[in-house]
Amino acid sequence: xxxxxxxxxxxxxxxxxxxxxxxxxxxxxxxxxxxxxxxxxxxxxxxxxxxxxxxxxxxxxxxxxxxxxxxxxxxxxxxxxxxxxxxxxxxxxxxxxxxxxxxxxxxxxxxxxxxxxxxxxxxxxxxxxxxxxxxxxxxxxxxxxxxxxxxxxxxxxxxxxxxxxxxxxxxxxxxxxxxxxxxxxxxxxxxxxxxxxx
Amino acid sequence: xxxxxxxxxxxxxxxxxxxxxxxxxxxxxxxxxxxxxxxxxxxxxxxxxxxxxxxxxxxxxxxxxxxxxxxxxxxxxxxxxxxxxxxxxxxxxxxxxxxxxxxxxxxxxxxxxxxxxxxxxxxxxxxxxxxxxxxxxxxxxxxxxxxxxxxxxxxxxxxx
Numbered sequence: 001x002x003x004x005x006x007x008x009x010x011x012x013x014x015x016x017x018x019x020x021x022x023x024x025x026x027x028x029x030x031x032x033x034x035x036x037x038x039x040x041x042x043x044x045x046x047x048x049x050x051x052x053x054x055x056x057x058x059x060x061x062x063x064x065x066x067x068x069x070x071x072x073x074x075x076x077x078x079x080x081x082x083x084x085x086x087x088x089x090x091x092x093x094x095x096x097x098x099x100x101x102x103x104x105x106x107x108x109x110x111x112x113x114x115x116x117x118x119x120x121x122x123x124x125x126x127x128x129x130x131x132x133x134x135x136x137x138x139x140x141x142x143x144x145x146x147x148x149x150x151x152x153x154x155x156x157x158x159x160x161x162x163x164x165x166x167x168x169x170x171x172x173x174x175x176x177x178x179x180x181x182x183x184x185x186x187x188x189x190x191x192x193x194x195x196x197x198x
Numbered sequence: 199x200x201x202x203x204x205x206x207x208x209x210x211x212x213x214x215x216x217x218x219x220x221x222x223x224x225x226x227x228x229x230x231x232x233x234x235x236x237x238x239x240x241x242x243x244x245x246x247x248x249x250x251x252x253x254x255x256x257x258x259x260x261x262x263x264x265x266x267x268x269x270x271x272x273x274x275x276x277x278x279x280x281x282x283x284x285x286x287x288x289x290x291x292x293x294x295x296x297x298x299x300x301x302x303x304x305x306x307x308x309x310x311x312x313x314x315x316x317x318x319x320x321x322x323x324x325x326x327x328x329x330x331x332x333x334x335x336x337x338x339x340x341x342x343x344x345x346x347x348x349x350x351x352x353x354x355x356x357x358x
Contacts, residue, residue, distance in 0.1 A: 077261075112242065
């Protein structure tokens with residue numbers, strides 16, 4: 001009798017362990033690498049043709065309507081910020097670890113994006129006027145309805161460029177940090193578009 | 199019971215918000231926009247926790263929409279500040295209210311998600327143990343099953 005009970009207990013423990021392990025495996029989330037993907041789209045919904053077929057030249061008062069599409073695959077809701085900077089051909093680029101802090105920020109937008117969703121963020125801009133300052137052309141612009149005076153100039157108004165940086169809110173740091181939290185370290189993410197103020 | 203717990207947590211949150219808002223005002227350093235910004239972050243923290251606790255994507259999507267609305271009110275408050283302080287204050291207040299409401303909703307969603315996850319896991323593991331018990335009985339009593347099958351076959355043969 002005792003042997004029967006012992007057999008029963010051992011078998012019950014073994015089977016329970018096997019089935020519980022299978023349940024644990026089935027309930028566990030599949031491993032995945034978190035990432036945020038984004039791009040800046042032209043009015044024709046493409047990743048090109050930003051100036052509607054007139055090269056890179058942007059005339060004064062021409063309104064350009066672009067938008068960012070930001071996809072969150074981080075595994076949870078993200079508070080995403082997009083920082084805009086206006087640089088020229090000699091400005092230092094942002095990189096995978098650091099933003100282009102030396103280039104002045106001319107605006108930003110933020111948005112909450114649930115996991116697995118894509119947010120569209122508008123970026124509408126125009127050049128109000130071009131002014132001469134120290135042999136350089138500096139721009140007075142309107143970005144998303146806000147008037148912006150950029151301190152960065154460019155020779156003859158050529159080779160300006162927008163830097164767009166992706167920032168995410170870090171709850172531990174209690175502030176926005178450049179890039180997003182990757183496996184082991186933060187991953188910086190930026191875009192740029194060149195233009196001439198014609 | 200869950201409603202009571204949620205109501206208690208909600209009240210606690212509102213009290214915390216009220217106290218922190220009062221403290222912010224007393225310090226004389228925070229503007230209504232600063233307070234609204236802080237509340238948005240606090241609400242985000244709770245929504246994020248609800249998401250990690252296993253709240254449904256639909257619920258998180260709704261909470262995210264509310265947070266984005268709070269954010270747009272806050273942006274309007276910032277834009278109006280130089281020209282219309284009263285209007286700016288109204289938008290900051292709208293943002294604050296929306297963040298607070300969202301935070302309370304997120305607390306309820308998180309609580310429901312935790313309960314749902316717990317019950318679901320309890321059910322799944324109970325099924326695993328029950329299957330273990332069934333398998334054990336099958337192995338131990340396998341000879342009885344064999345005998346039963348034999349008897350059924352014999353009965354069929356006799357009937358034929």
